[in-house]
Amino acid sequence: MLAWELYRGSALARAKFGWAFLFGSTWDPVAGEFGALPFLYGTVITAALSLVMAVPLGLGAAIFLSELAPRRVSDALTFVIELLAAVPSVIYGLLGVFVLVPIMRGLGAPYGVGVLTASVVLAIMILPFIVSISREALLSVPREQREAALAVGATRWEATWQVVVPFARLGIAGSVFLALARALGETMAVTMVIGNDPKIHASILAPGYSIAAVIANEFTEATDDLHLSALIELALALFALTIVLNGLARLLILATQRRGTT
Amino acid sequence: MRRRKLVNLVMFSITGLCALTTVALLFFILGYLVWHGGRAVNWAFLTELPKPVGEAGGGMANAIVGTGKLLLLTTLIGVPIGFVAGVYVAEFGRGAFPAVIRYTADLLNGVPSIVIGVFAYALVVAPMRHFSALAGGCALSLMVIPITIRTTEQFLRAVPGSLREGALALGASQWKTVATVVIPAASRGVLTGTILAVARVAGETAPLLFTSFSNRYWSPGWNQPTASLPVMVYTYAISPYEDWHRQAWAAGLVLLALMLAANVAARFALAPKVTQHG
Numbered sequence: 452m453l454a455w456e457l458y459r460g461s462a463l464a465r466a467k468f469g470w471a472f473l474f475g476s477t478w479d480p481v482a483g484e485f486g487a488l489p490f491l492y493g494t495v496i497t498a499a500l501s502l503v504m505a506v507p508l509g510l511g512a513a514i515f516l517s518e519l520a521p522r523r524v525s526d527a528l529t530f531v532i533e534l535l536a537a538v539p540s541v542i543y544g545l546l547g548v549f550v551l552v553p554i555m556r557g558l559g560a561p562y563g564v565g566v567l568t569a570s571v572v573l574a575i576m577i578l579p580f581i582v583s584i585s586r587e588a589l590l591s592v593p594r595e596q597r598e599a600a601l602a603v604g605a606t607r608w609e610a611t612w613q614v615v616v617p618f619a620r621l622g623i624a625g626s627v628f629l630a631l632a633r634a635l636g637e638t639m640a641v642t643m644v645i646g647n648d649p650k651i652h653a654s655i656l657a658p659g660y661s662i663a664a665v666i667a668n669e670f671t672e673a674t675d676d677l678h679l680s681a682l683i684e685l686a687l688a689l690f691a692l693t694i695v696l697n698g699l700a701r702l703l704i705l706a707t708q709r710r711g712t713t
Numbered sequence: 714m715r716r717r718k719l720v721n722l723v724m725f726s727i728t729g730l731c732a733l734t735t736v737a738l739l740f741f742i743l744g745y746l747v748w749h750g751g752r753a754v755n756w757a758f759l760t761e762l763p764k765p766v767g768e769a770g771g772g773m774a775n776a777i778v779g780t781g782k783l784l785l786l787t788t789l790i791g792v793p794i795g796f797v798a799g800v801y802v803a804e805f806g807r808g809a810f811p812a813v814i815r816y817t818a819d820l821l822n823g824v825p826s827i828v829i830g831v832f833a834y835a836l837v838v839a840p841m842r843h844f845s846a847l848a849g850g851c852a853l854s855l856m857v858i859p860i861t862i863r864t865t866e867q868f869l870r871a872v873p874g875s876l877r878e879g880a881l882a883l884g885a886s887q888w889k890t891v892a893t894v895v896i897p898a899a900s901r902g903v904l905t906g907t908i909l910a911v912a913r914v915a916g917e918t919a920p921l922l923f924t925s926f927s928n929r930y931w932s933p934g935w936n937q938p939t940a941s942l943p944v945m946v947y948t949y950a951i952s953p954y955e956d957w958h959r960q961a962w963a964a965g966l967v968l969l970a971l972m973l974a975a976n977v978a979a980r981f982a983l984a985p986k987v988t989q990h991g
Contacts, residue, residue, distance in 0.1 A: 507731075508734060509731070510731075511727055511728040511730070511731030511732070512728065512731040512732040512734075512735045515728035515729050515732040516732055518728075519725055519728065519729065520732070528732060528736055530980065531739055532735055532736065532739070534739060534976060534977075535738065535739045537916075537972055537973070537976050538739075538742060538916070538969060538972065539915075539916025539917070539943055539969070539972060540916070540917075540918065540919075541916070541918045541943045541946045541947050541950075541965070541968075542742070542746065542965050542968065542969055543742075544947070544950065545950050545961060545962070545965050546742060546745060546746070548950055549950075550745065575738055578738070579735075582732075582735060606720070607721055607725070608720060608721035608724045608725060609720075609721070629823070633823075635825070636824070636825025636827065636828070637825070638825065638827040638918070638919035639918045639943075639947060642947075643947070643950065663919070666827050666830075666831060667919060667922055682831070683831060683835070686827070686828045686831040686832075689825055689827075689828055690824060690825070690828045693823055693824060693825055694820055694823070694824070696823075697819065697820055697823035701816070701819055701820075
């Protein structure tokens with residue numbers, strides 16, 4: 452139903468631009484010209500950069516929590532990390548605007564706002580998902596696997612890295628996909644720090660734009676039908692993207708759980 | 714061997730550092746918000762209407778009430794639908810249909826909130842021709858339904874089978890068993906899950922931007938655009954006025970305090986139940 456409504460709403464833009472919509476790089480509401488490429492680029496690059504930052508950190512934390520920390524400490528810390536997931540996204544945006552932007556400016560980004568800034572905020576937002584789901588996956592690895600590795604003389608790190616992590620890799624991959632879907636769809640925090648410039652810049656320090664951000668900014672102001680319908684088509688593209696990623700992630704997580712129990 | 718031990722030590726230290734960084738981030742966010750917001754929250758902030766630009770003072774009473782209204786709508790529309798669907802999936806569903814519902818609920822849960830907003834706009838705002846609290850409530854309901862389905866199902870399934878069999882053995886119909894035995898047994902868990910779900914959508918901004926929109930005054934009834942805390946934080950934070958920034962921090966703090974209180978309360982209410990099941 453959701454898909455149908457979006458599909459119908461975007462009919463006008465689809466009829467006018469066809470597939471070229473996805474690859475056009477001009478976005479000019481005044482001239483009535485719409486191409487989605489800058490937003491696709493912004494969405495994908497911020498999500499990818501945030502994964503690059505969040506995955507090693509999150510995986511490290513998950514390994515620590517599942518393998519090394521005593522159970523009670525691990526549970527307490529996990530609770531705290533899950534609280535991090537409950538913080539509303541506007542609050543991340545708020546901190547992004549007033550804390551991160553001045554820091555980035557100090558580090559050499561010309562405006563402070565930009566693709567990299569948005570990625571850092573996103574990385575912090577998706578971190579709790581990666582940690583808590585990866586931890587679950589690591590904990591569901593049977594004890595015997597660890598014991599066998601230790602018994603043949605592996606150190607604890609070797610047991611973890613060469614046996615436990617590969618065993619849980621599907622679940623970990625699932626957590627990464629979920630985090631990616633989250634990062635792609637995140638709106639508010641990104642809107643507030645990405646800089647809102649519908650052009651593709653080579654530098655990640657320059658401002659950019661993302662699909663979710665352009666919808667948030669222009670939807671209430673879109674006056675003519677074509678503009679509105681172009682925005683709805685963007686929403687449709689985003690919807691399709693996250694549905695596919697989420698579906699994959701769920702299947703991966705199910706697959707590990709099944710293997711963990713047999 | 715010494716090298717391997719060294720690798721062991723170094724790598725585990727790194728993972729520990731990762732965990733520490735993650736936890737430190739939360740305390741940094743909390744601390745920073747309390748520090749900035751704490752100075753801006755006062756009685757006037759909680760009880761007065763926003764003042765025009767340039768005048769000092771004023772508050773966000775209308776946004777606080779607005780958020781309350783939206784959440785009430787969500788609880789009235791979204792929670793019952795999610796609950797009934799969850800009961801169906803856990804107790805009555807046969808064949809492939811429940812699995813389809815479950816999978817759809819998971820997918821719906823992953824849909825970006827902005828897309829939900831666009832959908833609610835097309836569904837409610839466009840036919841009505843204006844923004845309204847009702848539309849905002851519908852958008853939030855759409856977000857709360859999948860979460861409620863999953864938590865209801867999860868807690869109903871945790872009710873031991875022997876309870877069900879006991880009721881059925883006494884001659885109760887399946888419907889009666891579910892309504893008088895299974896649901897009361899799971900009520901605490903379901904309630905907790907619902908609180909968490911509503912708390913989660915309370916912080917959502919994106920779906921409200923073009924459904925309930927915003928309002929600088931009190932909004933009577935359900936058909937007017939309504940202010941809400943998250944949208945206020947957003948508009949105030951990106952505004953160029955110093956005084957508004959201060960208020961954005963305050964609103965952020967109020968919002969975060971509400972969320973954390975709901976989360977912590979829900980977890981602690983739930984704790985005995987969870988340990989019981991091992």
